[in-house]
Amino acid sequence: MRRAVFPLLLLTSFAAGAVVIRDDVPDRRHRMAISEFPALADVPGEGHGVLIAPRWVLTAAHAVGWQKAVDVVVVGGTPYAVNRIVVHPGYRKPPQDLIDAAIKSGDWAAFLEFMTASDDIALIELTEPVRDVAPARIYRGSALGKVVRLMGRGATGKGSEGHHPHGPNRTDLRQGYNQISSSDGRWIGYTFDAPPAALPLEASSGNGDSGGPILVAVGDEWQVAGITAWKRVQGNPVDTWPGKYGQTNYGVRVEHYRDWIEKTIAGDATAVAPPGA
Structure with missing residues (x-):
């Protein structure tokens, strides 16, 4: 039973991205084709990344860390073999006893404090460069107050109910928008507002597509300000439906x-995570 707990937590209290x-906007208005942002990458099973250099995909560390192997990622609809994954040396998985204590007590404060202190970021190096997709540039400066574009293939639903905490976590590709309300240190954040306060195509991340880009418009270009990571839910995340207003x-x-x-990316050995990180 203990082995099943951590993957469950990744799907309920931590992972996100669809x-x-x-409730009052038709789903068809959120559907998108990969050609609208071909730099989006799909990780096997579930999870995303974004192409930021011809041979490099940026993602969340936990989006690749739970998988036995990530041999191929799909960029712009084309599969590419993976050469290696470089996880930030500051990334830490939560200890099982911390997870067990949170489940038993229903108090997730210590768990969330642990996760917010972790560097949840990784790079995927491809064996060959992507030649037909332009990499997305990293956004410079603060995204605070900016309207951002979200996208993913994960779980979906309506804000009044959220989505089922156990999937399905790979569906059709959708996009939406929100406004950054916090930007400091490791994290940027936004809140899913209900109508009428919401943006016309307001959206929130769901389970199953962590690692997807959070984009800021710079002229006609969408640049990467963030990588989808986690959410705070009201109540116990083991049985609370994510994605609610x-x-x-x-x-x-x-x-x-x-x-x-x-x-x-430049090949600096000091930037590569040590074995077992």
Whole structure:
């Protein structure tokens, strides 16, 4: 039973990334084709990333860390073989006793404190460069107050009910928008507002597509300000439906990790996570 707990937590209290939408907006308005943002990458099973250099995909560490192997990722609809995965050396998985204590007590404060102190970011190096898709650039500066674009293939639903906590966590590709309300240190955050306060295509992340991009418009270009990571839910995340109005979602603030990303891509050995990280 203990072995089953951590993957469950990744799907309920921590992982995120699809699109949950307003109750009064038709689902078809959120559907999108991969050609609308071909730099989006699909990780096997569930999870996303974003192409930021011809041979490099940026993602959340936990989106690849739970899988036995990530041999192939799909970029712009085309599969590419993976050469290696570089996990940030500051990433930490929560100890099982911390998870067990939270489940038993229903108090997840210590668990969330542990997760917010972790560097949940990783890079996937491809064996060959992607030549027909332009990499997305990393957004410079603060995203605070900016309207951001979200996308993913994970679980979906309506804000009044959320979505089922146990999937399905890979559905059709959708997109939506929200406004960044916090941006500091490792994280950027936004809250899923209910109508009438919501944006016309307001959306929230759902389970199953962590690692997807959180994009800011710079002229006609969409740049990567964040990587979808986790959310705070009201109540016990083991049995609470994610994606309801009022929930706050958090993404990795990519600018915070620009130096590590650039050193890793440039081949700086000091940026590579040690074995077992």
